[in-house]
Amino acid sequence: MHYEGLLDANAHAKRIEDFQLWLLLCKTLGTELIVVPSTFLPEGVTGDRIVLISDMREIADLAAQQQPVVRIAYEALCWGTFINTWEAAYELVCDVDRANFGTCLDAFNICGREFADPAAQDGRMLGAEKCLAASLERMRDVIDVKKVSLVQVADAERMRDPLVEGHSFHVDGQPTKMSWSRNARLFPGEEDKGAYLPVLDILRVITGQNGLGYDGWISSEIFSRTLVDPRPEVVEEHAQRAEISWAWMEKELGWTQKENTIKKVDGRSEDSSANSFGALRYLYRSVKGTFGA
Template sequence: MKYQPAIMSASLGRAWLHNLNYKIEQAAKAGFKGIEIFYEDLDYAAREISGNDSPSAVDILSAADRVHEACQAQGIEVIGLQPFLFYEGLKDRDQQARLIEKMKLWLQIAKRLGTNTIQIPANFLPAEQLTDDLDVIAADLRQVADMGAAESPVVRFAYENLCWSTYIDTWEKVWEVVKRVDRPNFGMCLDTFNIAGRVWADPADVTGRTPNADADLKLSMERMVKEVDVTKVFYIQVVDAERMETPLIPGHPFHVDGQPARMSWSRNARTFMYEKDRDAYLPVEDIARTIIHGLGYEGYVSMELFSRTMAETGQYVPDEHAARGIAAWKTFQRNVL
């Protein structure tokens, strides 16, 4: 495998509205070769199977077995399980210990799904609940990496910056953490939206961009090529976003009090690549070319999406999203690979 298209299960529709097996079928039918399983989808599948609104660990593992079987039947690989949220850098160390117990279950789930990768988004809890001490953050992540290394087969962890994460909000900061963790099974997920969404774009600004967007992105991409070890890039997600007609500030339809503008933007208004009819505007190709041609990345390319369109009702939603995603992949193949 040099490059293969993947998609996240949640990108095909909301868990409580759209059946996971049907989403897997539509992903395979469209031509995807891999899928990221979103834990929420797994949780809802376990509820359906067990009839229990609070599924047990046994229920979750049983659902994972069924999802694995469904993926095998469709010839589609589970490339990762995500997102293991709100873990690293907690000031509440009792909560950190509880999450270590949760990770024990996630490691079993990963094995049942037949995947070797768990994704951890950088923490975005309020600053007062977190430390910005990189040594503490790295130590927490090293702890789960060592748990994964003890598994057979070894489980990897893909750490991802979110453009609204409290402290680790750029790929540069993720890379610094990865170096400090210093474990062979701990690396990165690089996401074009989350990279561009921090250094280049600003949905709260009337221009949709940061003050020195192009120059800052160019320097950032040059640093990436010089600094990053491509073996630490476990997989990539390519995704664009809508330019807001008006700044995403109080009064905007997507604004949520207490929620960063970039998070509200992400949850409502991402698009697949090349969807100019949906006002896609990020420099996604520039970032993807840097990762693929500059770093030499080879592997799965996940066509990820979060959008208000995923919450629409109807069976057509997974079909439509799968079709949109594979259309983006085909253009990406022609333009970038």
């Protein structure tokens, strides 16, 4: 992360060096996709459009030189310094104008900018429902689904007490929504644990035939304080929660899969039927919040 807008040339060169390592990891692991989140550095960066475009073209061109070509999914973090909405990320993707440089639509971050406010008593920003509805209508009208490289899903806890100074999740100098993200994400459908974000509304627009009709990879990205539990059962417990969540989304959104056309490999599901919505593929990813975005 933090590839775009760095003012210090040496710092920029170091990030490019780090990116070369990620490209090597892609080749080693047999993957062709890297997610790049928007920078949230508070200083030492510029939002100059020409610089942002140039920096993103640089990593896109490096990725394009790989065999096979590596794709980049650029994600707007809702606490990003310059790029913090899906629209801003998509506009940058269009300006970068590279075939292997697309966007990542992240349901949590969309909600974090257009709906939720963990510092508010009810967990919502003013006019949350209208704001999100208008945003999703624009998404339906604006986005070319071919430029969507990845979709990430996560819900989150409604805070019992507003996440302000004095809250156990509060960190001085850290954006409130970042603290919320690192500690309190949930899998979609976990209302019994406090989930309250309108993730389904977002997914209907992204994956629905009356929306974008996206049928590519979906990653469930969960950062949570529960992942620092040292018990050996923790990984399996979260994997089980992920599977339950996926089944819930399938049911709620009408994602049908034909058993005889599905091949499951390493937690991934692929459907060979070209016209079936079962072609939707998924990957569950859980990372300790301490080290995540």
